[in-house]
Amino acid sequence: MRMLHRLFAAAFMLALFSVTASAQTKLRFYSWQTDDQSNSIWWRAANKAFEDANPGVSIDFVKVPRDSFADTMMVMFSGNTAPDIVHLASFEFPAFAQEDFLEDLTPYIQRDGLDLKGWAGQEKCSVHGKIVCINMNYFGYLMFYNAALLKQAGVAVPHDWAGYLDAVRKVTAAGGGQVFGAGLHTTAGAGQYLTELLAVVLDAGGRWSNAAGKPTIDSPEVIEGLRRWKLLQTEKLTPMGLKAEDIRQLFIEGRVAIRLDGPWMWGLLAKAKPELRPSLMVAETPTATPLGGTSNVIGMPASLPAERKKLVWDYIKLVTSQHWQEQYVALSGQLAPRPHSLTAEALAAKPFLSVFQAAQDKAAAQGIDRLPTGFETSYNEFAKIVTEEAQRMVIDNADPAAVAKRIQARAVALQKG
Amino acid sequence: MTAARLWRPGARGWLGILLMGPSAITVAFLIVFPLARALDLSFQKIRISRVGGARLPFTLDNYTRALGNDEFWNAAEISLAFVLLVTIGCFLIGIAAALMVNQRFPGRRIARLLVALPWAVPEVVAATIWAWMFDGSFGVINWLLLKLDLISGPIAWLSQPHEAFAVCTVALIWSGYPFVAVMVLAGLQAIPEELYEAARMDGAHAWQRFRDVTLPALRPVCAIAMVLVVLRVIRDFATVYVITGGGPVGATRSLAVYTYEQAFSFYNIGYAAAVGLITLLLCAAFSTMVVRRQVAR
Numbered sequence: 001m002r003m004l005h006r007l008f009a010a011a012f013m014l015a016l017f018s019v020t021a022s023a024q025t026k027l028r029f030y031s032w033q034t035d036d037q038s039n040s041i042w043w044r045a046a047n048k049a050f051e052d053a054n055p056g057v058s059i060d061f062v063k064v065p066r067d068s069f070a071d072t073m074m075v076m077f078s079g080n081t082a083p084d085i086v087h088l089a090s091f092e093f094p095a096f097a098q099e100d101f102l103e104d105l106t107p108y109i110q111r112d113g114l115d116l117k118g119w120a121g122q123e124k125c126s127v128h129g130k131i132v133c134i135n136m137n138y139f140g141y142l143m144f145y146n147a148a149l150l151k152q153a154g155v156a157v158p159h160d161w162a163g164y165l166d167a168v169r170k171v172t173a174a175g176g177g178q179v180f181g182a183g184l185h186t187t188a189g190a191g192q193y194l195t196e197l198l199a200v201v202l203d204a205g206g207r208w209s210n211a212a213g214k215p216t217i218d219s220p221e222v223i224e225g226l227r228r229w230k231l232l233q234t235e236k237l238t239p240m241g242l243k244a245e246d247i248r249q250l251f252i253e254g255r256v257a258i259r260l261d262g263p264w265m266w267g268l269l270a271k272a273k274p275e276l277r278p279s280l281m282v283a284e285t286p287t288a289t290p291l292g293g294t295s296n297v298i299g300m301p302a303s304l305p306a307e308r309k310k311l312v313w314d315y316i317k318l319v320t321s322q323h324w325q326e327q328y329v330a331l332s333g334q335l336a337p338r339p340h341s342l343t344a345e346a347l348a349a350k351p352f353l354s355v356f357q358a359a360q361d362k363a364a365a366q367g368i369d370r371l372p373t374g375f376e377t378s379y380n381e382f383a384k385i386v387t388e389e390a391q392r393m394v395i396d397n398a399d400p401a402a403v404a405k406r407i408q409a410r411a412v413a414l415q416k417g
Numbered sequence: 418m419t420a421a422r423l424w425r426p427g428a429r430g431w432l433g434i435l436l437m438g439p440s441a442i443t444v445a446f447l448i449v450f451p452l453a454r455a456l457d458l459s460f461q462k463i464r465i466s467r468v469g470g471a472r473l474p475f476t477l478d479n480y481t482r483a484l485g486n487d488e489f490w491n492a493a494e495i496s497l498a499f500v501l502l503v504t505i506g507c508f509l510i511g512i513a514a515a516l517m518v519n520q521r522f523p524g525r526r527i528a529r530l531l532v533a534l535p536w537a538v539p540e541v542v543a544a545t546i547w548a549w550m551f552d553g554s555f556g557v558i559n560w561l562l563l564k565l566d567l568i569s570g571p572i573a574w575l576s577q578p579h580e581a582f583a584v585c586t587v588a589l590i591w592s593g594y595p596f597v598a599v600m601v602l603a604g605l606q607a608i609p610e611e612l613y614e615a616a617r618m619d620g621a622h623a624w625q626r627f628r629d630v631t632l633p634a635l636r637p638v639c640a641i642a643m644v645l646v647v648l649r650v651i652r653d654f655a656t657v658y659v660i661t662g663g664g665p666v667g668a669t670r671s672l673a674v675y676t677y678e679q680a681f682s683f684y685n686i687g688y689a690a691a692v693g694l695i696t697l698l699l700c701a702a703f704s705t706m707v708v709r710r711q712v713a714r
Binding site for chain 2: 077078079099188241242255378381384391394
């Protein structure tokens with residue numbers, strides 16, 4: 001009988017130990033970058049490093065598709081079940097900051113002396129005098145092109161708008177309806193539509209708003225940008241009605257010759273067929289002013305308990321450290337926002353990063369951001385207005401000047417609420 | 418109360434209530450609570466709600482804004498157009514398919530299965546397939562039409578307002594007609610053969626038998642099916658959103674898509690709740706009208 005009691009006691013202790021051992025603190029981290037060919041490699045490495053440095057703490061790195069990310073976050077924040085580590089696109093975090101959902105990181109930054117001087121795109125994280133996030137990526141747009149298709153069409157790699165237009169016209173003409181010179185997002189998904197339209201508008205010298213946030217859409221430069229955008233579609237130089245993801249796929253299948261996109265597309269090129277891959281190249285955009293901007297930010301919910309806030313801040317400190325910013329460049333193949341993250345070794349291993357750096361520097365020097373000043377908290381609504389009117393311009397063959405005037409009026413009304 | 422006493426006739430009512438209780442409470446929680454919450458939100462000028470957050474002042478702004486908003490009425494018109502066209506399409510194809518598979522012929526079982534097949538395909542999967550089929554540059558529909566010399570150049574199905582609306586309508590009919598077919602088939606099998614025999618003896622030919630026997634007998638089934646089809650079309654979100662996202666230029670932005678857009682893209686939860694409740698009232702009014710007419714008959 002005593003033996004039986006001892007056995008029970010041992011089993012009880014074992015069970016208790018197992019429960020204690022498995023009672024880890026789990027930090028929930030929801031992201032759309034869990035399985036891409038670039039960012040996810042770095043995130044996973046950083047998560048593992050954090051877990052190794054913090055025994056008993058694990059990170060639940062969960063995928064939420066990009067298309068439904070903002071919806072999911074809104075539902076989670078509304079239900080007081082926000083993730084511990086908040087990851088948001090740069091165009092969606094202002095709406096959450098506006099509702100005071102995000103913790104003010106200023107005291108943490110000051111206490112631990114996190115140096116944000118020269119941190120690319122970080123100024124966008126300041127809302128009403130509070131730093132509510134850390135920018136994790138500032139990009140410059142790049143030109144991805146299929147050298148074989150350009151060669152077949154007898155055109156050189158373009159360096160300006162005229163060269164670009166000539167190239168996409170000739171490739172499309174040679175493509176017989178199956179290959180297109182340009183690849184534009186021209187369908188649902190107003191945010192992406194606006195970004196791609198902005199790339200064309202910027203080259204014409206236009207901006208959606210000025211530094212004070214006042215809309216400048218009826219300016220001659222924006223009108224010229226709209227005219228160019230219309231031209232690319234009315235001449236059918238791009239497949240119509242496709243999303244950016246579809247266009248990227250067509251690019252790596254050799255059916256689109258030139259695609260202007262962010263550095264995240266570089267990782268996708270590895271999925272191209274081996275015989276096509278050598279033809280897929282990257283260069284600076286053929287635009288005088290390249291599109292650039294903040295991509296995504298990291299932060300924490302204001303409603304988090306203090307002990308979890310401490311852990312999340314430790315995590316933010318880790319991923320923003322010099323070492324892990326350098327690792328970002330090495331593992332993701334993209335530039336990190338922290339200054340001096342691009343080391344000589346990384347550049348030697350990945351020579352294309354010099355092109356990325358040039359594009360980023362050029363965009364940053366001109367203060368370009370895809371998020372227009374004055375429309376930070378109503379970005380999606382602004383994007384819808386511009387997209388609808390630009391689509392109407394193409395469908396109805398409308399005058400770009402009249403379209404610009406209409407967008408301007410709607411944008412002003414939007415700001416007035 | 419013992420088990421034996423519970424089964425006495427007088428206690429049966431209480432037993433029923435006891436057994437129904439958990440389900441009733443669950444249903445009430447799942448339906449009444451969200452409805453009450455939506456109603457409450459619709460009377461607040463709120464962007465993003467928070468559980469346990471402070472209630473904002475009562476206002477009718479969301480309702481007056483919706484009723485005075487061109488975009489709302491445009492969405493209502495589009496929903497109405499979808500309802501009319503999709504319901505007619507579903508009933509024409511559904512009744513024809515049901516009449517066909519009600520006949521005796523070799524392979525009838527397989528034919529019945531094929532008729533019901535679109536019903537089994539998840540909405541999002543079906544919508545994605547339709548979007549690719551109607552792709553303006555690489556879609557199989559354009560390829561087929563070009564091969565048959567029915568068009569001279571590819572049609573930008575999803576980039577043109579009328580074409581995009583037509584694609585969504587086709588997709589909604591395709592996924593909706595099997596339900597009508599199954600309902601009508603069940604109705605057809607319930608019609609007594611004697612009625613047809615009597616009609617034949619009276620000299621009625623096929624069309625007369627269909628008009629004077631089949632259709633009147635199917636009326637109750639069709640009324641219920643119509644209510645369900647109409648409600649499905651009004652609340653359909655996935656098909657339209659996946660194919661066009663409500664575009665181009667709002668040509669397919671139905672009330673469901675408009676509500677979603679306001680709630681989750683523009684973070685206007687209070688306004689979206691108001692639009693959702695107006696839609697609910699429209700649906701309730703329609704259902705009540707059809708059911709009352711059916712009862713009156």
